[in-house]
Amino acid sequence: MDEILKGKLHAKSDPDKVGTDFRRLVTRTNQLIDAFVNQINERRKMEEVMEYNQRMESIGTLAGGIAHDFNNILTYISTYFDIIIRQLTQGTIEHESMLEIQKAIHRATDFVEQIMTFSRQARQEKKPIQISLILKEAVKLLKATLPKGISVRNEIEITDIYVMAEPSRLYQIAMNLCTNAFHAIQETGGVLTVQLRLETRTGNENNAACILSIEDTGVGMDSETQRRIFEPYFTTKPVGRQGSGMGLVVVHGIVSSLKGTIDVHSTPGGRGRILFVDDEENIGK
Numbered sequence: 001m002d003e004i005l006k007g008k009l010h011a012k013s014d015p016d017k018v019g020t021d022f023r024r025l026v027t028r029t030n031q032l033i034d035a036f037v038n039q040i041n042e043r044r045k046m047e048e049v050m051e052y053n054q055r056m057e058s059i060g061t062l063a064g065g066i067a068h069d070f071n072n073i074l075t076y077i078s079t080y081f082d083i084i085i086r087q088l089t090q091g092t093i094e095h096e097s098m099l100e101i102q103k104a105i106h107r108a109t110d111f112v113e114q115i116m117t118f119s120r121q122a123r124q125e126k127k128p129i130q131i132s133l134i135l136k137e138a139v140k141l142l143k144a145t146l147p148k149g150i151s152v153r154n155e156i157e158i159t160d161i162y163v164m165a166e167p168s169r170l171y172q173i174a175m176n177l178c179t180n181a182f183h184a185i186q187e188t189g190g191v192l193t194v195q196l197r198l199e200t201r202t203g204n205e206n207n208a209a210c211i212l213s214i215e216d217t218g219v220g221m222d223s224e225t226q227r228r229i230f231e232p233y234f235t236t237k238p239v240g241r242q243g244s245g246m247g248l249v250v251v252h253g254i255v256s257s258l259k260g261t262i263d264v265h266s267t268p269g270g271r272g273r274i275l276f277v278d279d280e281e282n283i284g285k
């Protein structure tokens with residue numbers, strides 16, 4: 001007990017080294033220590049999750065303010081851009097250069113829109129949404145834009161699954177995860193699988209979980225990358241071209257607002273990288 005009071009929570013007595021009379025007492029004490037340590041570990045985990053969510057919320061508020069100001073500036077730039085480009089002759093170096101600037105403006109507008117979506121999540125209106133329809137639409141768009149060598153496998157098992165959400169947010173989850181999967185297989189080619197299924201937890205259908213899984217056969221992630229993927233601005237891609245490091249932050253924010261959970265399974269170089277979205281509470285049929 002002295003050891004435990006000194007903070008060595010795992011310190012235990014060996015039941016085999018004491019007399020029979022004490023053996024049961026020592027075993028029971030050891031069980032109590034295990035329960036005690038488990039409780040402390042659980043509490044630490046909960047505190048970490050709460051701290052993470054609070055951090056995300058304040059980043060969201062801050063980012064929302066900045067994005068809003070940026071949006072105003074971009075509107076200003078776009079308006080003057082339109083006036084100038086209309087006066088240039090197509091095919092000239094000036095016109096070509098302006099088209100490059102236009103691409104950058106579009107990318108900046110998309111980026112700002114993503115940040116604003118992330119910070120608006122707390123205030124969105126939710127309604128029952130047939131999630132399979134949203135996914136099918138996302139898969140259709142993907143199939144149309146993906147290059148040859150990449151195939152999309154559609155494994156949407158049950159179609160009448162409803163979740164309480166906003167369609168554009170669900171669409172964004174699908175698009176951000178699928179874009180990541182596509183980036184992971186674009187060099188080598190491979191398979192991108194979109195799966196939607198219902199998992200009954202306790203034999204009671206009202207307690208079913210809707211599971212969305214986006215899997216790819218691409219490059220995978222090492223454990224350091226996996227640990228950091230939900231951090232804002234964390235990216236392993238060329239910054240500005242493919243990666244801003246906000247895609248999964250946005251997904252995490254939306255999933256949390258749906259009271260769902262998100263899980264990652266990946267190994268570097270191996271097959272089967274999966275991102276799960278598990279929306280338990282909001283399911284309704």
Ligand SMILES: Nc1ncnc2c1ncn2[C@@H]1O[C@H](COP(=O)(O)OP(=O)(O)OP(=O)(O)O)[C@@H](O)[C@H]1O
Nearest residue numbers: 180181184220229235236242243244245246247248
């Ligand atoms: N399917 C995947 N396979 C391998 N690595 C992945 C996958 N999904 C995410 N990652 C890793 O997680 C990082 C963060 O992903 P995230 O979507 O947040 O940002 P990003 O894709 O780099 O940029 P963007 O903001 O444009 O989405 C990626 O840079 C990549 O290293």
Ligand SMILES: [Mg+2]
Nearest residue numbers: 176180247248
């Ligand atoms: Mg991404």
